[in-house]
Amino acid sequence: MNLPPGCPPRCRGCAHRGLTEEASSAQKEGWIRTALAPWEDRIAPLRSPDPQRRLGYRERVRLATRWDGKGWRFGMLLRDELVPLEDCPLHAPRVRAALNLFRPLPPPPAFPLAFVTLTGAQATLVVKASHPLEPPALDFSGLEAAGVEGLWLHHHPTAGRRIFGRGAWCLLWGIPESRNPLGLLYGPASFQQALPELYALSLDQAEAHLAPGPGDGTGDLYCGDGASLARWRARGSEALGVEISGSALDRAARNAPGCILLQGTCGQRAPQIRGWLASFPQGMRRAYLNPPRTGLETEVAAMLTDCPAGRLAYLSCAARTLRRDLELLEAGGYEVVSLTPYDFFPRTDHVETLALLEGP
Numbered sequence: 001m002n003l004p005p006g007c008p009p010r011c012r013g014c015a016h017r018g019l020t021e022e023a024s025s026a027q028k029e030g031w032i033r034t035a036l037a038p039w040e041d042r043i044a045p046l047r048s049p050d051p052q053r054r055l056g057y058r059e060r061v062r063l064a065t066r067w068d069g070k071g072w073r074f075g076m077l078l079r080d081e082l083v084p085l086e087d088c089p090l091h092a093p094r095v096r097a098a099l100n101l102f103r104p105l106p107p108p109p110a111f112p113l114a115f116v117t118l119t120g121a122q123a124t125l126v127v128k129a130s131h132p133l134e135p136p137a138l139d140f141s142g143l144e145a146a147g148v149e150g151l152w153l154h155h156h157p158t159a160g161r162r163i164f165g166r167g168a169w170c171l172l173w174g175i176p177e178s179r180n181p182l183g184l185l186y187g188p189a190s191f192q193q194a195l196p197e198l199y200a201l202s203l204d205q206a207e208a209h210l211a212p213g214p215g216d217g218t219g220d221l222y223c224g225d226g227a228s229l230a231r232w233r234a235r236g237s238e239a240l241g242v243e244i245s246g247s248a249l250d251r252a253a254r255n256a257p258g259c260i261l262l263q264g265t266c267g268q269r270a271p272q273i274r275g276w277l278a279s280f281p282q283g284m285r286r287a288y289l290n291p292p293r294t295g296l297e298t299e300v301a302a303m304l305t306d307c308p309a310g311r312l313a314y315l316s317c318a319a320r321t322l323r324r325d326l327e328l329l330e331a332g333g334y335e336v337v338s339l340t341p342y343d344f345f346p347r348t349d350h351v352e353t354l355a356l357l358e359g360p
């Protein structure tokens with residue numbers, strides 16, 4: 001296999017790295033046509049980024065760590081062995097530059113570094129420690145040149161399966177939040193879609209379908225930092241955002257001022273979401289859904305059937321749960337208008353799908 005420089009043969013991260021762009025796109029389209037077969041006639045071609053964006057696009061990484069006796073290594077764990085990924089060709093240049101700077105951090109056990117994460121310009125050193133540690137000796141001068149704007153120390157005593165915990169966050173250097181290419185604030189643990197230009201196209205498509213405007217009510221479930229909420233508000237629609245993470249909601253309040261925001265799981269909040277949507281006539285209700293891989297909670301699918309929206313857009317990162325949810329929504333009277341796959345993660349086998357539906 002002809003791998004680009006820095007791509008370790010043992011890494012399992014990119015299932016499509018041995019494929020041409022055409023072959024990878026064909027496999028992704030084939031998977032979506034199989035997984036979403038009941039709506040085969042409504043599946044659009046895969047939307048892909050420009051060819052030069054198929055490498056160097058990953059701005060959000062979570063990497064395991066190992067001390068090799070000379071310095072820290074960062075990569076992926078295969079069983080108990082670390083496959084170093086400092087030079088992974090998918091990493092954005094800033095990720096590679098930052099990882100290089102973190103290599104000479106102090107050794108364990110004094111500095112029990114478990115993970116390093118980067119979310120755009122916000123970097124975090126996750127230490128397996130319950131008590132606040134002395135900040136590590138680090139030459140901060142290189143961070144700015146690397147494109148890092150904030151460096152955090154996060155204490156997580158049981159760091160392992162979960163990267164972030166409830167322990168303290170301490171800003172070691174820089175500013176606590178940055179702005180993404182769309183101008184929106186994000187923090188060190190924010191969810192951020194890869195390839196912002198392609199993500200913006202998916203939002204354009206959702207916005208054209210929902211056509212939210214004054215007098216409408218748009219419920220944005222699993223709203224994160226409020227990237228989509230900001231769109232609905234800019235069109236003059238009333239908007240409600242629901243999100244489990246308090247820090248994401250705090251940013252959503254600033255990214256999309258003037259929205260009603262509810263913290264909690266969408267399942268727990270289903271009665272309040274229903275009450276709010278019901279205050280608009282059905283034809284003026286809109287819903288935008290962007291759940292994690294597990295898809296919609298049963299209470300959410302039931303609520304959307306019980307109090308239907310006139311138009312609905314659903315951006316999904318897992319075609320299996322999307323199929324289950326589309327079947328539930330169809331049974332509730334919705335009609336699937338179109339399904340558009342988006343290649344947000346070139347060279348991997350991931351593919352996201354934007355489903356557009358009309359209400360009963």
Ligand SMILES: C[S@@+](CC[C@H](N)C(=O)[O-])C[C@H]1O[C@@H](n2cnc3c(N)ncnc32)[C@H](O)[C@@H]1O
Pocket residue numbers: 191192193222223224225226227228242243244245248264265266267290291292297
């Ligand atoms: C795929 S991300 C989408 C975020 C946002 N729409 C965006 O594009 O930036 C899913 C979001 O759902 C949140 N989340 C996960 N489970 C949730 C739940 N049960 N209820 C509400 N929010 C949840 C996560 O914190 C995350 O922000």
